[in-house]
Amino acid sequence: MAHRIYTTSFASVYPLYVAKAERKGRTKDEVDTIIRWLTGYDEAGLERQLAAEVDFDTFFATAPKMNEDRALIKGVVCGVRVENVEEPLMREIRYLDKLVDELAKGKAMAKILRGGDV
Known part of the structure; x- marks a missing residue:
C-alpha cells in the first residue's frame, strides 16, 4: 500500500520545511538551494512545481x-x-527531510551539499 505522503502536495509541505529552517535562523533561499541540489x-x-501543487510522487518523478x-x-x-x-x-523524501534537518541544526551548507555546488 502506498504511503499517504506520496499523494500529498509538495507545496503543502514546503512551507513546513521553510518554517523549520527559519526557526533556527536559516533562510528560505537555503532551503531552496538544498532542494535544487537534490533534484536538479x-x-x-x-516555482512551477510549487504553483502546480504537484504531489511528492510527481515532484520527484x-x-x-x-x-x-x-x-x-x-x-x-x-x-x-x-x-x-x-x-x-x-x-528520496527522507533524503530531503535529512537535508532540511541538517540545515536546521546549523550544519554548514558545503557539508549539507556533500561538498558540491548547486
Whole structure:
C-alpha cells in the first residue's frame, strides 16, 4: 500500500520545511538551494512545481536530475536510517527531510551539499 505522503502536495509541505529552517535562523533561499541540489530543478522549475501543487510522487518523478551524491546522505530521520529505506520514493523524501534537518541544526551548507555546488 502506498504511503499517504506520496499523494500529498509538495507545496503543502514546503512551507513546513521553510518554517523549520527559519526557526533556527536559516533562510528560505537555503532551503531552496538544498532542494535544487537534490533534484536538479532550477529556481523557475521549483516555482512551477510549487504553483502546480504537484504531489511528492510527481515532484520527484519529474525532477530534472537527481543528484548522484545523494547516496552520501546518511543518518536518522523519524527514527529510520535514510540509507536503509528500501522504497525508492520514500528514500528520496527522507533524503530531503535529512537535508532540511541538517540545515536546521546549523550544519554548514558545503557539508549539507556533500561538498558540491548547486
